[in-house]
Amino acid sequence: MLTKTATSTLSRLHTRARIVLLMLIIAGVPAVSPGQQQPQPPKPAPKRVRSVMGFQDIKKNETCDINVGASSVNLKGKTATVEVTVASIEDVLTGDDSARLVGGFVGTLTSFGPYGSGRFLSLFRKKLDTLTIQYRDSDGGLHGGILSMHPGEAIALKRLIVAAGAKTTVPVDDSGKPAEGTPTATAEQKKGDQKP
Amino acid sequence: MTRFILGLVLGTFAATAIHAQGSTAKPVKQPAPHAIQLAKIESSEIKLPPAFEMAIYEHALDEIKKTALFDQIYRDGDRRAASVTGLVTLRTDVRGFKQGSAMARQVTTVAGKTSIKVHMVLAQADGKVLLEKDLEGKVRFFGENMRATFDLAKGMARTLKDNFQKPATTSKS
Numbered sequence: 001m002l003t004k005t006a007t008s009t010l011s012r013l014h015t016r017a018r019i020v021l022l023m024l025i026i027a028g029v030p031a032v033s034p035g036q037q038q039p040q041p042p043k044p045a046p047k048r049v050r051s052v053m054g055f056q057d058i059k060k061n062e063t064c065d066i067n068v069g070a071s072s073v074n075l076k077g078k079t080a081t082v083e084v085t086v087a088s089i090e091d092v093l094t095g096d097d098s099a100r101l102v103g104g105f106v107g108t109l110t111s112f113g114p115y116g117s118g119r120f121l122s123l124f125r126k127k128l129d130t131l132t133i134q135y136r137d138s139d140g141g142l143h144g145g146i147l148s149m150h151p152g153e154a155i156a157l158k159r160l161i162v163a164a165g166a167k168t169t170v171p172v173d174d175s176g177k178p179a180e181g182t183p184t185a186t187a188e189q190k191k192g193d194q195k196p
Numbered sequence: 197m198t199r200f201i202l203g204l205v206l207g208t209f210a211a212t213a214i215h216a217q218g219s220t221a222k223p224v225k226q227p228a229p230h231a232i233q234l235a236k237i238e239s240s241e242i243k244l245p246p247a248f249e250m251a252i253y254e255h256a257l258d259e260i261k262k263t264a265l266f267d268q269i270y271r272d273g274d275r276r277a278a279s280v281t282g283l284v285t286l287r288t289d290v291r292g293f294k295q296g297s298a299m300a301r302q303v304t305t306v307a308g309k310t311s312i313k314v315h316m317v318l319a320q321a322d323g324k325v326l327l328e329k330d331l332e333g334k335v336r337f338f339g340e341n342m343r344a345t346f347d348l349a350k351g352m353a354r355t356l357k358d359n360f361q362k363p364a365t366t367s368k369s
Contacts, residue, residue, distance in 0.1 A: 052247075052342075054254045093246035098298065099340060111302070122302035132246040141271030142236055144250025 043152040045160045051075060052130070054145035055082045066147070068160045073133070084135050084145070089166035091134040094154040098125045129154035133161070226326070228360035229284040231268035232260065233277045237314075239290035248312070251342055252288065252333075255349030260286075263357050284326060288352070289315045291330070298340045309334060310341045312348050316355070327359050 049066050051058045057080035058064060064077040073089070075082045111118035131154045133145040149157070159172050234257055237249045253272075261269055270277040277283055292313030300308025311334040318327040333348020335341065 095245050095247045130247045139274050141274040
């Protein structure tokens, strides 16, 4: 009787293990645990970013070259160049966002595709990092420039700008915390604030 | 019987016309001040992502400029605004934020709404409030989450346009 129960339990376990293995293969989850994974090296600061808005003379959503100098951050678009002096930067904050993999005009066209193909394509999205730069112009007027770039690059760019002398309300942390402004980061910040 | 039906129809038409006249009566617009300064977006109660805060601010500046109500538009902290007479300040406080999902919106159409609720106050330098209103910016069907900031800015500009009008310019002889 005992052997019978043990055999049935073992076969049940085998079945469960098979199901879990199948699910892992389908989900594409690597077999190694997060602890065994090697930490990825931090990404270097980007050379090209997308200016979402807030930089005068540079069009919205224009891709531009970025260069962080000793005393200024330079953005070079197709037709215009913007120079933001590091001394005028009041805050540099990172965040994250996502966008459709097929975007722009083609993305809009695909939404009219037959049999819900547009909706299917909407499932494919790319992650983005955002960097918000708050700076003052020569008259003291506040500007809010938003840049978007590949994931992991915003923190590297922030580190570079802060190293050049820009101020920030959230210090750069090398521990690889999630981006600021996200719910997780906010919760962590609150927890930290509560500590005596 | 025919007279009764005719009277009923005419009466209904008359009542509809009177109701429509009453509902479309627009409030009297005040003359728009000469200059406006947009203060930095505050989020005292809600933690709004920094990109959203600055996007509201930048979009609001663009949309207010489009209304052409004000001769001068100043950014927060602009020193030139200090010497301007008749300056009004637009303050915006974020009261609610729900970050939806663009993917959920695009796939399901009905779910994943993003909304930002704000309280805007337009006041003179002496503190007299000219306009106060709660507004909501949302993206319900199409577009990324950031589009809610654009919708909100458009609402802010619309509110100003509904309450103010450009003062008639006096012709110089």
